[in-house]
Amino acid sequence: MNKKTFNNPLIEQRADPWIYRHTDGFYYFTASVPEYDRIELRRASSLEGLAEAEPAIVWRKYETGPLSANIWAPEIHFNAGKWYIYFAAARTTETNDGLFDHRMFALENASENPLEGEWTEKGQVKSAWESFCLDATTFEHKGKLYYVWAQKDPEIEGNSNLYISEMSNPWTLTGKQTMISQPEYDWEIIGFRVNEGPAVLKRNGRIFISFSASATDFNYCLGLLWADENADLLEASSWTKLPEPVFRTNEAHSQYGPGHNSFTVDEDGSDVLVYHARSYKEITGDPLYDPNRHTRVKIFGWTEDGLPEFGEPQPDTESGR
Template sequence: MNQHRQRRRALRLLLVALAALVLLPFAVPSTVATAAPGTTFQNPIVGTPNSADPWLGYHNGSYYYAATTWTGSIYLRKSSTLAGLKTAAETRVFQMSQTNATSNMWAPSLHLLNGRWYLYYSAGPSSCCGGQRQHVLESAGSDPMGPYTYKAKLNLMPNDGWAIDGSVMTVGGANYFVFSAFTNNGSFESGATQNLYISRMTNPWTVAAHGTLISQPTLAWERQGNPVNEGPYVLQRGGRTFLTYSASYCQTPDYKIGALELTGSDPMVRSHWTKMANPLFQRSDANGVYGPAHHTFFTSPDGTEDWIVYHANSSASQGCGTTRTSRAQRISWNPDGTPNLGVPVSTSTVLAGPSGENSNPGAVSVRRLQSYNFQDRYVRHADFTVRIDPNVSPALDGQFRVVAGLADGGAGYVSFESVNYPGYYLRHDNYVLKLAPNDGSSTFRADATFRQVAGLASSSWSSYRSYNFPDRYIRHSDYVLRIDPISTDTARQDATFRLVS
């Protein structure tokens, strides 16, 4: 073969190789636009001792945090990230000196009303805990850090009766104060049933009348240890109002969260509230979380995510004292419009911070993954296994947040986080996919990262190549998902999916 023919043959081989590269699916740009979630963190967001009964809000670029101190001092923390609250300084914003309210500060709750912040709290004398009453501070301006001045003690129950855990709920443009007190205006020492009450407010420091009863602990899961409804806090979405609350006795690991829904028009009428039959949030022995309750809600900086902050213990033997720590996680919503608070996550699980922290733009996409060759089936988790099923129920098991790849956040690399199990991602283990909590390791990040490429069976769909086994793709086999090398037409169809809403 002469040199001229050799050069022509080499040129042909080079052109063939280049054409093959162009046709390879991983050379096609990604069609998924991923957003930037916030700084990662692990619970607790604030540790002992001042971390029970937490309140957390986001305002003008910062998070603000307050919790029970058991003393006469009220402290706030401020941070630009949720993760930063753990080491943020405690700033004392008030030292109590009012008659019979010099100690045992519980359950602070802040509300921005008419351009000023109002800080509501329970307090009593140094002897705990029969003297607890509700008090309110007023800020000098619009800064949550104050300064604050004492405004009033709220007249909530007959004969200045016992009242705790109050917060403000706004419905139809009117403000209401929701709180916890005892049946028949009983005392802390009497052991009476602890209920939820509501009063309409004439201004942020005055109620129009004593509280009206709206909920009693009548269900078995509300009566473990003692019959208790306390810690009410409003959660609203889509024109619906839910009043969430803590149920059962805080000294037990079965302290949990329930909810009422306002199904009538008047919040002051008990029959206009409907109690949800089952708790929304409760202990998880598997995750080592006990007594998860007394909570508030906040919205992510970009306004696209709803979050819960709550306290919990790490041992079933711990109770109502200073062992409780503050924790946070994203919540979701069921297709019927009711809140889904999920399962309290382990303190070893790495969570992505709220979307939009540090001015990161854009919401994280929530999508379903539809099978190419079984188009009535969608990827879902079921007892942490991953498969394709029709008619996914509960529907949230088939929804995932498509985020930048945990191992490589570059263009085209993605990870799939469960909507209803925050911090849990699709990852492969011995080539089989499962839903697992992010343990923060480099191995987990690699196993949970995939390159989105043009679909192996159709370029208008997508396929997902393993980050750390680049010869393997996500595919279904007998409806179960795994990563495999792909060499047949059937396998190419099994490895092709479409992201849908």
């Protein structure tokens, strides 16, 4: 395995990190900000350069309505020749009963550099139910664009399951919407029954989907699904879930609640796991409002069986930012 290490945290107080390396050679970064009130983008020619890159604010929440609270987990994708940001947003009400009533939304930008030009709202990405949903991601496979997200099915106990659908365009779902995972193991149901934050990785003849499970404190961890690349991805039976988490708290390294990851590659082409974690266990108040989920990055390798091997979250480096 590549022994290269990074200074961690890479970027402080940025949760749900998403890093995408485009064909232009630049890395693009976005994440949840502690205020949950805006979407930022950074751009750099190297992974570590993102730490010092100047953030551009590309969108701000509204004062009222369905896009006015808890702007969560933006991701930037390049689909059908344009840039898209997918994110979840809730609504502010007089009684605050809508603060966790999230829906999924899309922004579009036709500029070559997404930190420039205009981001236009494409509206809500609607699924089969009008219920709590978040953490959308997209990927292309065999000429089709797929959407994977987390949502509450009103008929199923728990907080969120994972679903997949094809898209007719980068902001519209089409055809069947299939549940591919729901919380079932002990490590998926601590505090909350949660599967969320899917991220897609295509390697070794398979399509892998990592996801996060349980409450967002030290119990937060990563699980893994996979399907054969030639399988029908819209059939639930095509997906296998590993029975144990693949990345979790390491108290010896003072790394707590690693999760909500994305994947990229470094400048040498090595696979990189991007994730957030805290450096302490005890949290005062609601973990969602503790700002110190920092973005971290880590080289990972592969097992002889062709599965990703994430190892353990590494301790913060003395020279880390």
